[in-house]
Amino acid sequence: MSTTSPATPGAETPAPPANTAAEQFAKRRRSPAQRVQHVLHAYPAISPLLVLVVSFLVFTYLNPNFGTLRTQSLILQQVAVVAALAVGQTLIILTAGIDLSVGAIAILAMLFSAKLSADGGLPGPLAVLVGIAVGTAAGAINGLLVTRLRLPPFIVTLGTLSVFTAMALLYSGGQSVQAGAMPDLMVWTGEIVNLGGLRITTGVFMVVLLYVVIGFVLKQTTWGRHLYAVGNDAESARLVGISVNRVLLSVYTIAGLIYGITAWILIGRAGAASPNAAADANLESITAVVIGGTSLFGGRGALLGTLLGALIVGYFRTGLSLAGVDDQWRVLSIGLLVIIAVSIDQWIRKVRA
C-alpha cells in the first residue's frame, strides 16, 4: 500500500522528487482525518460495527435487561424479516438501483402460498415453492422493466410497489390466513430452537444461511464481481464485455427469490399471513443497507454491513423502548443514523491516492 508513515516525511515513495506543484501536492502527508478516511474506505463495515457495539454498551448500561440472551434472542427474531429482505435490497443497491417494492413482493408471495395451502389444499412444500416462485417472478418483472424499458429502478419499483400491494389485497380480499389453517411446514420458520439460552427461530437460521450464501457469492464468484462492476460504472462494464442487462435482470430476479423465501420466514414470525404484515419493510430494508455502509450510488459495500445495519435498527427499537423512551426518539435517531451514514459514504468516496 502507498500509506505514508508520519515518522518519515518525504520518504514515502521511492520515485524521484516531485517536479510539478501538483505532484508535490500529491506527496503531502496525510492528516489524521485522511487516514480515517482511508481506513473506512478499505473497511466500510467499521462504522456500523462501531455503532452496533457502542449502542449495545449504552443500552445495556441504561437497562441491564438489554444485554441478556433473552432480549438478544427477541431482537434477532424481530430483525429476521427485515434482515432477509435487506439481502435482496443490498444486491440491487450495489447495482446503483433501489427496490421500493420489497415488502409488497414478500406480502404477495406470502398471501399466495398461504391462501393456496389454506383454501386450495396445496401441500406445504408446494405452497412454499409457490411463494418462492411468485417472489422470483415479481422480481423478474422489476428486472425486465429496468432492463428492457430502461426505466429508472426507483420509478419501476415505485410503480410495482402499488401494483403488487393491490394484487395482494385483491387476491386475499384483505383477509389474513391464520396459522392453524396452513400446513405445519408453512409456520415451521417460527419454531424456536434453544441454543444454550439463545432462543432463536429456524427462520433466523435461514436468514443467517442467506447471508452466508449470498455473501460468498458476492465475493467469490464471477457473478458477484460483475454485479459490483455494473454498479461501479455500467458503461465501463459494457466496454469490458460484461452483459449489463443480463447482470441486472439476474440481480432483480434473485432479489425476488430472496423476498419469496422471506415470505416464508414472515409467516413463521407473524404466526399468520396478514396483508399488513410487512408494511414498514420497504423503507426499513433500505435503512439497514444504508446504515450498513453500502453506497446508494452503487458498486460499493458488503453484505456484512447490511447485517450490522439491520441489527442496529433492531437495537435502537428494543434498546430505546427498554430505556423507557418514547418511540418517536427511535424514529428520530434512525433517521439521523441514515443521514450520518450517507454523509460518511459521500466522504469516503472522495478518497484519493
Place this chain on the structure above:
Amino acid sequence: MTATTPETDAGRQDGRAPVLSARGLVKTFGRVVGLDGVDFDLYPGEVLAIIGDNGAGKSTLIKAATGAIVPDAGEVRLDGEVVSFKRPQDAREAGIETVYQTLAVAPALDIAANMFLGREMRRSGPLGSVFRMLDHKGMRESAGKSMADLGIGTLQNMAQPVETLSGGQRQAVAVARAAAFATKLIVLDEPTAALGVKETNQVLQMIERVRDSGLPVILISHNMPNVFEVADRIHIQRLGRCAGIITPKTHTPSEAVAIMTGATTLQDTPGSVRG
C-alpha cells in the same frame, strides 16, 4: 526518405503485410460525414499515431476498425483476412484491445479485479466450472506480472482499489490490461490527455515497451510532442479523409499541424514520404 526509421521502412518497403488495414471506409451520421473513404494500414512492430482536428474522424476511424461502430462501406482486414466486427467484443476476441479514454475501469474494484474484468480467472475443477469461483490468487499474481512486464514497479499491491491510484497509475492499469490480453494490436485513445508531465512520460515509455514486445500500437492523440516522440508513422485525418501519412523523421510538428488544419497539403510539403 533518407532518415526514416529502419523498422518503418522495412515494414513498408519489403512488402510486409499490414496487421490491420482498412480500405474505403465510409461512415455517415445522418448528413454528417464521419469517414469519407479512408484507407489505413498498421504494420507489425510500429506505433501508428492518428492525429486530426476535432471532428476529423480519428475516433470514428478507430471505432469502425474495432467494432465500436459498423462502417457503411469499405472493408477491414486483420492479418489479411476480411473481418466484420459488429461489436467491440468481436474485435477483442480477434485479439484487438482498446484502451478507452474513460479507461473502462471499475473504480471501487482492485487492480487485479480490473485487469481481469469480464475475463475473470476461475478456480480449477468444479469450484470454477460449476460454482464459478474466482481465482483471486491467480489473478493477483498474473496482474502483478503484467504490470512488471510493462515496467510499472511502483504498483506492488494488486489488491489496491483503482480509485486510490493517480491518473497515470490508472492509465497504467488499463494499458497493462490491454497488453496482457491483446494478441494482434492495441489501440490507445488519448492516453495522455489527463496526465501530468511525468506521468505522460511514463505512459509513453509503456507504449514503447508494448511495441518492443511485438504488439503494434495505434495511438490517437491531440498532443503533437507526444506523437512525435513515440510514433513511427503518423496518419493525419482531415474532414473525414486521410490528409497524408508522415513520419517524425521527415516532417516537423508544425508541418503536421499545417496539414491537419488544411493550411498546407502533403504534396506541398517537403519531405513527403507518400507520393
